[in-house]
Amino acid sequence: MKTIGIVANKGKPAARIIARELLYLFEKRGIKVYLDDNIAGELGRSELACPPSQMGGTVELVCVLGGDGTLLGIARDLAGCSVPILGFNLGTLGFLSEAEPDNLPLAVDQLLAGQYRIEERSMLQAALVRKNETLATYTAMNDVGIAKGSFCRIINCAVWVDDQFVATFRGDGVIISSPTGSTAYSLSAGGPIVAPNVDMLLLTPVAPHMLTARPMIFSAEQVIRVEVDAVHQEMGLSIDGQFGYRLEGGDVIYVQRSPHVTPLVLWNTGSFYEVIRKKLQAEWE
Missing domain, CATH: 3.40.50.10330 (Probable inorganic polyphosphate/atp-NAD kinase; domain 1)
Known part of the structure; x- marks a missing residue:
């Protein structure tokens, strides 16, 4: 080197x-x-x-x-x-x-x-479409969040996977995560911890006003489409929780696995589960 x-x-x-x-x-x-x-x-x-x-x-x-x-x-x-x-x-x-x-x-x-190894972490690709026009495309490592404003009423997130209707989630929004992002915003919203080598997309509803709404796991080969609607205009799209774009009713967000990966340097000792135990102070032994 x-x-x-x-x-x-x-x-x-x-x-x-x-x-x-x-x-x-x-x-x-x-x-x-x-x-x-x-x-x-x-x-x-x-x-x-x-x-x-x-x-x-x-x-x-x-x-x-x-x-x-x-x-x-x-x-x-x-x-x-x-x-x-x-x-x-x-x-x-x-x-x-x-x-x-x-x-x-x-x-x-x-x-x-x-004396290290490289672990490739999958990333996400998101496209924001308004009135059939693509306004922006983004790459995320952790997650793509769709959420209401701080003091607004609920929003509706209608979700399709490969053009198959899944459900309409009514609440504070939804998070679409990579496996790496499962330990970020999704975890705090009640989503599962996913090992980084699992090939999948994770969708987690945020504070849903529905008793049956639960996190859902989809194939990494699929495309998730979310159409947002609300009686107000205080909605936003966030990328890795760091920046985003104001949404309007009728906007469509497409999320899929990115063609890019992030190569992380890891030492040859330890494991993902050791990191989870240490960081979350979980006594799983």
Whole structure:
């Protein structure tokens, strides 16, 4: 490995310190490092600045310093580039972050010695259609959310799968998740935890006004179509819970598996179930 990118969340107090230490450790070992343009100037290394969206064609691996939200944003920026991502957890739960900042020299040595594996995580592709016109297309790693505003009445989400009508969910909205996203917004809404190697799409109703509404699992080969309606206009589409688009009654959202995947760097020790036990503090043994 000859080139590595470092992306840091400036909102995390420790990010600048860890970025500086990683830069030193990599350069000491002869690795060419590129820093995201938000942190390069603060470290006094403006000559290494590279926007995260351009790292895909420049580096062999990207280290992300922050929480899962930071990693999700980088995963979208690098979608289609096949650049592995190693997350350093500076947040709270950190389901997607493999490395801890306590022993940076060990993490660097493991990387350069190839003592890791790559796990490809599926992504989602969403298209927003209004009056037969596609307004926008998005790529998500975790989920696509369709929800009402903070103080509004319920919305209706009519769901089709491959043109077969499933149900109309009346409530706060629905979440369509990848397996990776099953531990995010969907989990808090009562959805199941899904192992990341399961090939599927997960639909979870949010606060449904229906006794029979339950999360549903569909094949990853299928296309989910959601038509929204309400007596108000306070509805929104969110991508990984980070940004979105205001919806109108009659809008249609198509969600399917993306052709892109996110390659995550994982150490050769531990497992998905160990991460779940640790992060959720569940006593399943």
